[in-house]
Amino acid sequence: MPLQVLLVTLVFLALPGSLLVQFGLVWVLLMTLAVACGAVAFALLAWWNSSFGLRDDHLVVHSGLLRRSSREIPLSRLQAVDVVRPLLMQVLGLAELRVELAGGDSSEIRLRYLSWGRAERLRAALLAHAAGLAGSTPKAPEWPFFRLPFGLLLGALAFRLPVLGSVVLFVLLIAAGGAVVSSTGLFEAGVLGGAVPLLLGLMRGFLGPLMRYTDFYSSLSPDGLRLRYGIFQARMQTVPPGRVQAVRIVEPLLWRAMGVVRVEANVAGYVGERQMDSSTLLPVVPRRIAYLLVRELFAGADVSRTALHPAAGGRARDGDLGVDEQLFVARRGRVCRVTEIVPHTRTQSIRMTAGPVSRRRGVATVEADTPPGPIRAHASGREIAEARRIVEGMAAFGHAARHSNAGPERWATRSEPPPSAR
Template sequence: MRFLPPTADAPPEPQGQAPPHPEGGPRQPSESDVARGAHRTHWATVPLQVLLAVVVFLALPGTLIMQLGFGWLLLMTLGVACGAIAFSLLSWWNSSFGLRDDHLVVHSGLIRRASREIPLSRLQAVDVVRPLLMQVLGLAELRVELAGGDAGEIRLRYLTWGRAERLRAALLAHAAGLSGTTPKAPEWPFYRLPFGLLLGALAFRLPVLGSVLLFVLLIAAGAAAFGSTGYFEPGVLGGAVPLLLGLMRGFLGPLLRYTDFYASLSPDGLRLRYGIFQARMQTVPPGRVQAVRIVEPVLWRALGVVRVEANVAGYVGERQMDSSTLLPVVPRRLGYLLAGQLFPGTDVSRTEMHPAGSGRARDGALGVDEQLFVTRRGLVCRVTEIVPHTRTQSLRMTVGPLSRRRGVATVEADTPPGPIRARASGREIGEARRIVDGTAAYGHAARRRSAGPERWATRSDAPSSPP
């Protein structure tokens, strides 16, 4: 039911050419020939949409209609179901998707027709998501992230699991500058997260331990009050319930999300597989990671593990926060090794770090070399943020009224939207100006050497395999 690492390469796509579909509707090629012709989503999409419409009707207006009698409720539910069947079936029939040259073409809509033709050079990431029900039915949802903000996401729901995998491989091949019939790229195992380590790391955090302790104290206080007065104190329940909900969100949620976590490296990018109730396969193509953050909570340092997060181009808003974690729990050495894989030719360990001139530990340290802009800050939770010069959008030096009196400034390297904001505070103003000028010069030189992330498979500097 869950995503497992492949044991062999996918077979080559068939070589027969499918004719283009006529104007009246898409021609249905064979199931495996997803790189040619036009296709529709799986027919099971129609009954699923009808079921959803009926459930929403029964949950909202159905409770009011029930007062008129069961017969009226049954009659109106039947009418809603018939209307939903007609609308969903026509919408499904008039919707299609397909690959045309190196463009993804999507037609959708019944009352208001919409056609999108997207060059795959803008492709930022491809995710295959399988909620629990879809796993049971053998279906999957394909999510294509493009450069373009909130309007840059395309969702194809639902496809068979095999077709979603083949379409994902075809999209990545086109985006890399290869043929859509190119066999699925091989991959090399990078890291599999043991369940025991995940369980221990999530529990071994100050917020979780503090919440558990406070919850136990509240329950003990409530039990003592009940034993002395004979009645239960409502205030205990009012404090214990939010704590319990917070624990479920902060502990149980990540535990279920990242169970069976597996990461691998491939010529078409970083592949992540994880989840039980919503199995997910995420592929981030080369060059789409804009910045990396390595987080070391104070208790995790004893375990020697870190969390690796990233700003990924294309993800915005809630989708960015939902997909920013690359490795939820990983040994420190592998966390820094992944940063080197994501930014080829760099080595964070060789970047010399300089503490702030103010001498305060909380101001952290800064390191700049020919490839990287690196900041480190935090005492309770140490955070190391890594931005390659080729991904820096702008450089900023900020001096507020109080900072001016102290003679210090903050230097920040801006990247595309995400949780990472690489900043170094407490730098002397003269030093900050030199840092901005020097980093800008490094950035100009790095961008002249780089051809950009598009068509990564046809560039001369494309890696053939990880070390």
């Protein structure tokens, strides 16, 4: 609400700005105050007239002040439940519940200004209904998985080529500007024009992730993978079993010496900007812990058992590819090594593509399509006959895997435990 009020106030000042100047400073301040108070009143009335509840296996949400709307959503479409607490809400003891549903950009539901306890209870009830259990089921227990030390986060974020390069350039620009001032007595504006973008880039690439992932803690629970992180916007993210469609393990060049990686994922339900914002499962983690998480997410799949084979001609840039009964694994990159992992049960389609140049070389690219996200699992430079065999084999593996495993819906009522349960 504070951001909405601020936005309305800024728009009021920006649009008729030239006309407001004629009234004088006092009247401008009074009108701005009136607009801000009106925006606060409207937001409070809209919040007061909003309601929600659980009806059988449906979440019912009523909202709107001037235009009343009602939504009734089957919880079988639930993809993820997040509890978000901006700094002001933390001070007031409030929280916002964000419910992600299958269905595109308009599928997110936000329940704002709930008490912290009520948000926790509602989150547990929604996850229980989605799992096929009674809404009164107690909150599922959890087992600690990984807590990110602040020193490791700080060192890993600083020990990256873009950050180190920006720091070096910034220092050189400041030194050059100082030399010009000392020799001529004049300030060189070009120094400021180069230093400011570098400083903004450092804030985005270093301070942003540092504030976001401070106090990062992950745990495993029968209702999914739980992630807690953030200072100025504390967030608790719960990804139910089966919603992680693909995993990517990223190893920047300098991180390999430290033995740490970043784990990202395509999570069903998140779309657009929300997908990119929620794709990081572990921001900095030892390599061993990353592969342990993959086994937890994908029902015991062991990436180390998947044999990787180089591309035709042994070209390093095309990377390696491995396929077995459970997984599609592609690894590539020298400066930044990337390992993409897709279980056959999550693959939506398999493609073999070859452009005119590739056909002349006799090679093709194999792609494993998953729901939208940052991961586009593929392996290039495969001989056409080999690529065709891989596609046919993956189709057979996928059919067998989906035939023997049910979908993620109502996982708690099935005889087998969810992938992330211990």
